[in-house]
Amino acid sequence: MLTRLTLRDFAVVASTELEFGPGMTVISGETGAGKSLLVDALGFLSGMRADSGMVRHGTERAELNAEFDLRDRPEAADWLKEQELDDDGACQLRRTLRSDGGSRAWINGRPVTVAQLAELAGLLVEIHGQHEHQALLSKASQLELLDAFGRHAPALKAVRDTAEAWAALRRERDVLVRAGDVGDRIDLLDHQWRELDKETLEPASIAELAADHRRFANAAGLIDTCERALARLEGDDAPSLLQTVQHLRGEIARARNDEPRLDEVDGMLDAAAIQIDEATRLLQRIRDDLDLDPERFEALEDRIGRLHELGRKHRVPPESLHEVRDRIAAELDTLRHAGERLAGLDDEIEAAAGRWREAAAHLGAARREAAGRLSQATTALIADLGMGGGRFEIALEPIDDGRPDPQGAERAEFLVSANAGQPPRPLRKVASGGELSRISLAIEVAALGLDAVPTMVFDEVDSGIGGAVAEIVGQKLRALGAKRQVLCVTHQPQVAAQGHAHYRVSKAEADGMTQSAVRRLDAKERQEELARMLGGVEVSKEARAAAKRLLENVA
Incomplete structure (x- = not known):
């Protein structure tokens, strides 16, 4: 879980430090205030390509720091230990972006490559929004999520074990064949x-x-x-x-x-x-x-x-x-004894392939059943999120290259039709960022966050919606927050009202430069912010009353 995010000289942010807890945290602010900068910062800390344009004007470099509690992600702790980057349970990601276009990265104070930073961040943070850095667009992540949803770990292990046994026998046979006449x-x-x-x-x-x-x-x-x-x-x-x-x-x-x-x-x-x-x-x-x-x-x-x-x-x-x-x-x-061994290896290899086919068929049947359930649940949620007529499907594409595959005999592809009458297309080709965000949200809620990434970030998932649909989006995010830590950048008061915590991003001019500031809102300030989001610049008595009702209606 993300516990602290510190930014210095990043875009229009001179310096800010935010603390996060479990549940759903919302981030709001006026248009152009820089509320998506927090998402951008997490993107750069997750290995996104460095951009010198994100360094605050007049400074040499931007500094980004994120601290995580690994109690909900032991896999990340194991990764740190394997890489010899562990530090008594600590997990700190740091990156600097220089004005000349360069960048450097650290994990727990030790220099690392951006690839290492991305690998660790991939175990900790998943960003949904108008960014290329999204795990759900990866076929590998889609198959992993489907297997997590179907609780296929025992069947997947059987497939991996039989594939590895087959591969070991093939390697032994290849060695003997390459040896030729061994006299x-x-x-x-x-x-x-x-x-x-x-x-x-x-x-x-x-x-x-x-x-x-x-x-x-x-x-x-x-x-x-x-x-x-x-x-x-x-x-x-x-x-x-x-x-x-x-x-x-x-x-x-x-x-x-x-x-x-x-x-x-x-x-x-x-x-x-x-x-x-x-x-x-x-x-x-x-x-x-x-x-x-x-x-x-x-x-x-x-x-x-x-x-x-x-x-x-x-x-x-x-x-x-x-x-x-x-x-x-x-x-x-x-x-x-090579001749005798070589004669028997072919039979052993075929038997091992047969065991893999049996295990893969069992896993494939389980995947098809889970794909149907996840597709149905996600399609229902897509409709709830204001995409009536939309459809979500999971295509299981068979693979057959003649070799037992540790991942099984098929690959998953998430397909989406955003509107009735349109053919399903791969999720990674969905054009609208807002639609992509809501579809990702629907998938995560349907799967109950079973892809195990502890921190999920949703950027502008409420783009292009309002009213009752926005309230449903907020409710779904809050429900997901019961399973995972959720950070949501929003401009919809119905969504913001559902958060367990609320940050507001504001901008002001100081010394001739525009600067953004981020602060956590208390109960009274939060009601006032919701009223601003409802009523615009002039906050009326009616807007304040509506904001109060929104907060009172949160389950």
Whole structure:
């Protein structure tokens, strides 16, 4: 849900900040005041192409910021996490438009591409009105909305799973077919495997080999170090270290009766004597184990040389050669049984295609049933919205390119006839912006906002209507607001009266420049605004009374 929108130096808006809540928020104002600028701002924050003409005259850039609460759109939170743009639950979209035509975009303070901005905004905002940026004009979105309306998620998952299973089998078959005659490949791999299998390649073995090689390479120096240490410990030319400690213990023992704490010193020296004795024995074993055998050292060097040569041949460090060996063994096994596998794959592929056809037929039947219900409900709403004789249909166009499709065996196309006697045409080709807005509203109300986008923006949906029809439009928007957040730019008091919140856009001249200001209206100001919308410049007592009745009649 959109919670805050901030504009700076945008068109005729110097600076404004708006806060939004759930339900339906209406935006009104005099003609030319700039009430549709808020919709334009959301359009630019949704990836619309930058327009330097939207930068306020005399400034270098316009700044747009939108903040969203993602509790009603976990998919957007998941997207942020996947893109590594998450920030402790925050979701802030920012974009600047420069007077030289350039623009920059940020998500949660981090620079992003406009494409990334558009992808995230597509999960958050849907704009209905006289703009090209409308999700309902996309065939993909139309099919998604139909599936949401029909609650087809389990059937759609079955279609996707069977299509993916078929595709995986085809990929496996293609690999085997491309391999062709694998005899030469088998001979090469067999030679490589035998060459590797002669060696002990486990990492622990290679680590032990490296340690042995280092020990033999430095054997002379190690032996010298051990012998010098033993000479000091065993006392070849003087009393040994152990003898010295024992002598000290004897002297301390004679004085222990006079100082009890010497018992603790004696204990420490006793422990030191034990450690010295064990260290001496270990040094003797190490010295005895050290070998200056040149043949043994040469064998170690030969083995290390072979491992490094194998590593260079397979372009891996010696420690990874065991992985190469295992990979070669696995490929050998596959190739040796390739003929048998290839013969069986055709049957498996056909069986997988059969499972997809069954799942796709089930989904297609569900889509046809849902299309009928949605068409009927939308057609009834179109009539309510002042387009009597209009008709809404959903055409399901079969696709057959010989490959199981994860989306099913058909695509949806929304068709509309705005007037009786006219053939239905694709929704994206409907010429009138006002008609397009009302049709989009009818579809959304009929589908109860099941396309999951939490914020829906309707720009001038009441264009060309009035009276009772305008009141019905307002009621439908308010009903949709119970399911989704609805923002509506309107010039009809009957629509504005249905809002849960009301903003008014006004314009005034300051320092020789026209500026727009936006403010939220309280109850009294709202009644006065409705009276202005009803009566024009001169607000009469009758207009105020009518405005009061409009507000009192809101359910």
